[in-house]
Amino acid sequence: MPACVLVLKERASAETLYESLQDAGVPLTRVALVAPDQGDPGQGVLTPEPMEQVELLNPSIARNRRQKSMSRWLLPFGFMAGLTFTQITTLDTFSQFGPIGEALIGGLLGMGSGLMGSYAAAASVPSENEDGVRILRNRHQEQLWLLLLETPAGREVPWQLVQKTRPQQVVRLSEL
Structure with missing residues (x-):
């Protein structure tokens, strides 16, 4: 407008x-x-x-709105990426939690990186x-x-x- x-x-x-x-x-x-x-x-x-x-x-209001909107799709994508990465690699970083716990922790770590990515991407877009x-x-x-x-x-x-x-x-x- x-x-x-x-x-x-x-x-x-x-x-x-x-x-x-x-x-x-x-x-x-x-x-x-x-x-x-x-x-x-x-x-x-x-x-x-x-x-x-x-x-x-x-501009900070627009940046916050952009970050929240990006996190809506980056969090689930990050979770799925973390889950998939844990399943396709042979890394046993969290093997003490069992196969499901290890995959879940990988998904949560992927979700955290998606959240960090939403902040970085929102801050990098100039108004x-x-x-x-x-x-x-x-x-x-x-x-x-x-x-x-x-x-x-x-x-x-x-x-x-x-x-x-x-x-x-x-x-x-x-x-x-």
Whole structure:
């Protein structure tokens, strides 16, 4: 889904843009307002979220989600690989546990290596949005408001309405 983040000086601009988009009937999948650290959250239409809770702006959330999804298939695969390896080799490392116990321990060790592999694989995949997220984190530290707008696939944000709010910067994150 196409996503863009607007960097704004004040919350009122974000509220005005959100109301304009609703009035225009623009379908938005997700809207998230990120307040600066020392910014006054105040009251308004949009509730500010911490930057660490917005998945598109926090690569560690995406990495954790990726790791959990990879472990769902790597754990059983690792178990079967460990079990098979124990059966086809003539190693007697755990022979004191009997043939079934030895195979079971081999499967558990394979499952553990599958878990380690899921962590390694999830950490090795870079985010496509790294540069954009770094820019946005810098703007957040400069005490600016961030407004994340996510639209359904194939739909663009109406840029005429966006330009009326005069954002300091617009960062387009890659399509997800």
